[in-house]
Amino acid sequence: xxxDAIEKRGFSTAITLGEQRYRVLVGEGLLDQVGARVxxxxxxxTCAIISDSNVAPLFANRVKKSLKSAGFQPTLITIRAGExxxxxxxxxxxxxxxxxxxxxxxSFVIGLGGGMIGDISGxxxxxxxxxxxxxxxxxxxxxxxxxxxxxxxAVDTRAxxxxxxxxxxxxxxxxxxxxxxxxxxxxxxxxxxEVIKHAVIADAKMFRILKVxxxxxxxxxSETHALQSLIKRNIEIKSRIxxxxxxxxxxxxxxxxxxxxxxxxxxxxxNYSKFLHGEAVSLGxxxxxxxxxxxxxxxxxxxxxxxxxxxxxxLPTRLPPKFPRRKILDAVMVDKKFEDGKIRFVxxxxxxxxxxxxxxxxxxxxxxxxxx
Numbered sequence: 048x049x050x051d052a053i054e055k056r057g058f059s060t061a062i063t064l065g066e067q068r069y070r071v072l073v074g075e076g077l078l079d080q081v082g083a084r085v086x087x088x089x090x091x092x093t094c095a096i097i098s099d100s101n102v103a104p105l106f107a108n109r110v111k112k113s114l115k116s117a118g119f120q121p122t123l124i125t126i127r128a129g130e131x132x133x134x135x136x137x138x139x140x141x142x143x144x145x146x147x148x149x150x151x152x153x154s155f156v157i158g159l160g161g162g163m164i165g166d167i168s169g170x171x172x173x174x175x176x177x178x179x180x181x182x183x184x185x186x187x188x189x190x191x192x193x194x195x196x197x198x199x200x201a202v203d204t205r206a207x208x209x210x211x212x213x214x215x216x217x218x219x220x221x222x223x224x225x226x227x228x229x230x231x232x233x234x235x236x237x238x239x240x241e242v243i244k245h246a247v248i249a250d251a252k253m254f255r256i257l258k259v260x261x262x263x264x265x266x267x268x269s270e271t272h273a274l275q276s277l278i279k280r281n282i283e284i285k286s287r288i289x290x291x292x293x294x295x296x297x298x299x300x301x302x303x304x305x306x307x308x309x310x311x312x313x314x315x316x317x318n319y320s321k322f323l324h325g326e327a328v329s330l331g332x333x334x335x336x337x338x339x340x341x342x343x344x345x346x347x348x349x350x351x352x353x354x355x356x357x358x359x360x361x362l363p364t365r366l367p368p369k370f371p372r373r374k375i376l377d378a379v380m381v382d383k384k385f386e387d388g389k390i391r392f393v394x395x396x397x398x399x400x401x402x403x404x405x406x407x408x409x410x411x412x413x414x415x416x417x418x419x
Contacts, residue, residue: 057224058279062196062286064293067216071196073278075271077223081110081157081184082117088219089180091155093120095145097168098159099128102186105229110159110184121157122148126167130319133167133202135211141171152176155218161187162194162324166209169200173215180218187230188238189325191222192245192281197289197300203319207381208311214294222278224271232361236262237325239360240306242277244332245284247353248305251399253280254356262360298391298403305393305401306332309416312378316371322363329362334415335393341411342404343394353398366419375416376409 057074072084094114098107103125114121124144126132145154156179158168165183172181183195201212227235239262246254265274285303292299310331313322322330336353339345354364366372382390392407 057275060279060282060286062282062290064198064216064290069216069218069220071220071222071282073191073222073224073275073282075224077221078106078109078225079113081221082113082115082119084221085114085119085157085182085219086117089155089182091153091180092118093148093150093154094122094157095141095148095150095154095171096121096123096157096159097141097164097171098123098125099132099161099164100125101128102160102164106159106186106226110157122150126164128163130163130203130208130314130324133163135202135204138167138171138174138202141167142175145171145175150175152179155180155182157182157184159184159186160190161185162190165190165194166199166201166212169198169215169217170202170212173200173213178215181215183217183220185220185222186226188227188235188278189241190238191227191278192238193241193285193303195220195222196282196285197303198293207315207378210381224275224278227266227274230266232262232266234323235266236361237323237329240325240328240332240357240362242281243353243356243360243362244303244305244328245281247332247395247398248302248393248401249284249288249399250280251397253277253284254398257356258352258359301391301403302393302401304391305395306335308379308382308390308392309334309375309412311382312375313366315378316374321367321370326363329357329364330366330419332357333364334412334419336395337415337418338392338407338411339394339396342407343396343402345395345397349398364419372416372419376413379412380409 060071111121156172158165185191185195198214198216201209204210306328310328313327336350389405391403394404395401
């Protein structure tokens with residue numbers, strides 16, 4: 048992986064996965080450059096912009112204008128916002144709209160939105176005409192530092208989250224820091240759950256840096272450089288891990304699931320309406336740390352430091368008293384991280400390291416959930 052400057056206000060990083068290689072552009076003012084940037088990578092003409100009812104009114108017209116100025120013929124497809132609408136039924140509706148618009152195997156898809164849009168637009172790109180290019184334009188911090196990197200695409204089912212999906216690497220990722228300034232504080236803060244996750248599993252130095260910064264400071268326009276550096280570091284961490292295990296077969300990529308086994312189950316138990324994804328992951332990290340104390344030798348004081356850092360960034364570390372904890376365990380039991388009746392549970396022995404454990408029991412997960 049290498050990087051080079053694209054402007055004084057940003058950088059470009061190349062991600063290589065086997066024979067595949069794509070670029071991640073990070074900087075300011077990229078929204079109005081989408082057409083020119085995409086033209087440098089794709090010679091195609093027609094495309095679908097898939098966005099949601101929150102993001103499309105803010106940015107879709109500017110993206111369409113930029114694409115048209117570069118000679119593209121974009122079709123905007125807007126779906127309802129929220130994880131509850133990341134379904135196979137919605138995928139079918141999107142594909143029908145693409146067919147009606149005359150899009151074919153020479154077309155491409157742009158996902159304009161947060162992690163939910165990145166997931167569903169990537170899945171559509173993976174299956175439409177057996178696969179067409181996908182461009183990620185994430186509009187949340189969480190999507191920039193995590194879900195837009197690595198090529199995992201999926202939709203949810205009644206049984207659980209991301210149970211139907213495909214690996215489909217993007218052709219290009221464009222991170223415009225300006226769009227983050229429109230995020231509500233809660234939406235901005237949830238991205239730090241993934242940042243803290245990366246620090247816990249792979250970067251003790253970044254963890255120490257995070258202890259002396261505040262989300263409110265990084266949200267200010269004056270702190271763009273600091274935020275850009277943080278995003279760059281997280282892209283480096285995730286892309287390095289993904290490069291060693293692109294299709295999640297050896298266990299190395301599974302490290303990125305730290306906090307997600309319980310986190311996804313919390314989302315499902317709350318019908319995807321009680322917590323944002325990053326908030327649920329924060330709670331999952333707390334549960335994973337509790338299990339890590341028992342199973343991986345994590346010192347209790349380090350667990351407390353991790354919990355304190357999550358709270359510092361405005362993330363939840365305790366469940367509401369009446370939250371249906373039993374539903375969490377039920378959701379864990381159908382998690383795709385179960386293999387041969389055993390769950391692959393990511394634990395941390397110390398800040399900056401992690402590994403997959405296969406000896407974590409359901410009772411231990413139940414106890415960790417009970418302590419939330």
